[in-house]
Amino acid sequence: MADTALDALIEALRRLPGVGQKSAQRVAFHLLQHDRDGARRLAHALDVAAERVHHCARCHTFTEDEVCPVCRDPERDARLLCVVETPADQHALERSGGYRGLYFVLMGRLSPLDGIGAGDIGAAELIERASDGTVQEVILATSFTAEGEVTAHALAQALRSRGLKVTRLARGVPAGSEIEYVDLGTIAHALVDRR
């Protein structure tokens, strides 16, 4: 059982977020027993991604190019800049089909307790990016959590002080919800923001 190659694999898997000793063992056994091709393919994908993927020079999302395809797309409305925390959030906005502007990806959120400050989320780069003379509105689409709200608040202050128009995603009742089961904080916000 205490083979070096197997132990090294379990150890490397354990470093992944959300993977403990048991899951690492289970994944390692599965790959060795049933899917060595999958193991080799994953190894290759990891190497290629670690080598080639970096941050877009304009929006900071992950890309293999100097500037990502979205930022290069002349069809996008360059007057709108949407600020999101992660590429996954950007992906969700894209799939919603409701947005044709550009993005800025913070790659995190302000979290003083974890030592994540304005420098770590590229606040200065965002302000520079938003001050290019073309951007007319910055839409803050950070999460509606404590840290996401703090991030939105800090960025809004900094951007407004440069004379930029700043908006925030609407808060309200999610589509398909029955009012009875919506949490009270959401109902209160939806009442205040009624239209």
Added chain:
Amino acid sequence: MADTALDALIEALRRLPGVGQKSAQRVAFHLLQHDRDGARRLAHALDVAAERVHHCARCHTFTEDEVCPVCRDPERDARLLCVVETPADQHALERSGGYRGLYFVLMGRLSPLDGIGAGDIGAAELIERASDGTVQEVILATSFTAEGEVTAHALAQALRSRGLKVTRLARGVPAGSEIEYVDLGTIAHALVDRR
């Protein structure tokens, strides 16, 4: 967002057991954002393990050698052969400190619904292994689940028909349990097997 290297990585991670689209994204973003060294180390560990790890010729557990260190150990009691489903189960028995015999690892369990039959768990090899003239007792340590019990039952029949002594791990109340909170099936078994 739709970069080839990143998509390929997410796709490869999704093939892992218990990993869905969201976790695959989260793991990929984490590795690229915070732990490229970890990504490269995992890639290397996967390659090395897929290349070097195979099954022990005697007990079928994972090993890099022809015969695994446990099977080679002259200090182990070769008259006892313990049958387990996985290397993880073998590891648990080893850590219990209560066993000094040898093992046979099925690398699975009978599961007709999943098309896993006697051939897939090496039943014939187990019978041959147990009939070496040295083994005097085969201890069945498969899981106490429906499939584990079916496996134990089928193996016990086959082994006993060759005149081998076959035992099963004791069922009963787990150490540290308060009787009040033990499930009724376990209490019933502990009553029947009282000593």
